[in-house]
Amino acid sequence: MTEPILEVSGLVKHYPLTQGILFKKQVGSVKAVDGVDFALRRGETLGIVGESGCGKSTVAKMLVNLERPTEGRIRYKGEDITKLSGKALRTVRRNIQMVFQDPYTSLNPRMTVGDIIGEPFEIHPEVAPKGDRRARVRELLDVVGLNPEYINRYPHQFSGGQRQRIGIARGLALRPEVIVADEPVSALDVSVQAQVINLLDRLQAEFELSYLFIAHDLSIVRHISDRVGVMYLGRIVEIGRDAEIYDHPTHPYTQALLSAVPVPDPEAREQRDRIILAGDVPSPTNIPSGCRFRTRCWKAQERCTREVPLLAVPEEFRRVSGPAAHDSACHFAEEKRVVPPGQRPPGPTDDLGKEGP
Ligand SMILES: Nc1ncnc2c1ncn2[C@@H]1O[C@H](COP(=O)(O)OP(=O)(O)O)[C@@H](O)[C@H]1O
Numbered sequence: 001m002t003e004p005i006l007e008v009s010g011l012v013k014h015y016p017l018t019q020g021i022l023f024k025k026q027v028g029s030v031k032a033v034d035g036v037d038f039a040l041r042r043g044e045t046l047g048i049v050g051e052s053g054c055g056k057s058t059v060a061k062m063l064v065n066l067e068r069p070t071e072g073r074i075r076y077k078g079e080d081i082t083k084l085s086g087k088a089l090r091t092v093r094r095n096i097q098m099v100f101q102d103p104y105t106s107l108n109p110r111m112t113v114g115d116i117i118g119e120p121f122e123i124h125p126e127v128a129p130k131g132d133r134r135a136r137v138r139e140l141l142d143v144v145g146l147n148p149e150y151i152n153r154y155p156h157q158f159s160g161g162q163r164q165r166i167g168i169a170r171g172l173a174l175r176p177e178v179i180v181a182d183e184p185v186s187a188l189d190v191s192v193q194a195q196v197i198n199l200l201d202r203l204q205a206e207f208e209l210s211y212l213f214i215a216h217d218l219s220i221v222r223h224i225s226d227r228v229g230v231m232y233l234g235r236i237v238e239i240g241r242d243a244e245i246y247d248h249p250t251h252p253y254t255q256a257l258l259s260a261v262p263v264p265d266p267e268a269r270e271q272r273d274r275i276i277l278a279g280d281v282p283s284p285t286n287i288p289s290g291c292r293f294r295t296r297c298w299k300a301q302e303r304c305t306r307e308v309p310l311l312a313v314p315e316e317f318r319r320v321s322g323p324a325a326h327d328s329a330c331h332f333a334e335e336k337r338v339v340p341p342g343q344r345p346p347g348p349t350d351d352l353g354k355e356g357p
Pocket residue numbers: 015030031032033050051052053054055056057058059284
């Protein structure tokens with residue numbers, strides 16, 4: 001097992017909830033991220049999955065310093081980066097880059113592709129001296145599978161998939177070690193998703209990148225992730241190796257998410273239990289006591305209202321060494337195979353099309 005390149009512990013982001021216009025009074029807080037721990041190892045892909053609003057983007061923004069944590073630590077190669085400033089901060093920022101969700105709104109429509117991809121060099125001229133920049137941008141276009149001759153075009157002249165390639169080229173410009181990809185394919189057509197995921201896969205090997213890959217559904221991260229963490233209402237509720245999460249989930253929430261992903265074989269689909277969750281996700285301003293999932297959990301008992309389940313290997317699995325023995329924040333964790341063997345959800349990379357010009 002390789003060393004962690006990024007370690008997150010006790011990460012919290014609470015936004016103040018205010019009332020009144022002139023005299024703003026704080027009446028509560030939005031607990032967007034409420035105690036997240038994970039480690040990203042060098043060269044691996046950690047998938048983070050959870051429904052919309054569970055805090056994924058807020059985690060991503062804290063990692064790349066677009067938001068300051070309310071509490072907690074983010075360590076890059078062992079050093080706490082939440083308190084850095086000046087040159088040390090710039091160096092870290094250079095090494096942890098983000099690819100954004102929506103390639104339609106994240107690229108400035110008035111800038112040429114060359115200026116968009118080359119913009120990070122303005123802040124980090126040491127990476128590419130002025131005279132070299134056009135050549136570097138052309139090289140980056142080529143690396144992400146775009147024609148270097150497109151350097152003077154504008155974003156609207158490209159398809160969604162091509163725009164996301166531009167976003168990726170920009171993310172790679174400073175030769176980072178870590179890429180935080182926040183739902184990089186969610187806005188794209190299924191056939192194009194596959195190409196962008198394949199591209200990310202190839203770039204990872206080529207540039208020895210570590211990925212934090214965020215998605216809202218388990219089928220998208222399946223092919224690309226070595227490990228997967230499942231988030232619910234500001235916390236990770238289960239985390240483990242790919243096979244542990246897909247084939248041996250022990251947390252009821254993961255089991256419910258898996259019961260909703262498509263499986264290829266119609267017969268297996270018939271046999272599978274569909275777990276329908278009761279109610280809506282509670283508001284992050286008013287998180288349930290004890291287990292935050294209890295208001296929707298079909299297994300909830302009295303203990304769940306009192307005691308916060310910790311993210312650890314559950315008691316009953318501690319003495320066994322097997323795929324069920326992974327971290328799961330549930331007092332009554334039980335292994336339950338939701339997706340029948342050999343019927344893992346199809347991922348976007350099952351459809352390997354080539355995108356036209
Ligand atoms: N700047 C902000 N101020 C107040 N609340 C916010 C802010 N940014 C995000 N939130 C809230 O925090 C929660 C988590 O948001 P987000 O991290 O974007 O979730 P996700 O990316 O998983 O959809 C949501 O309830 C969202 O409305």
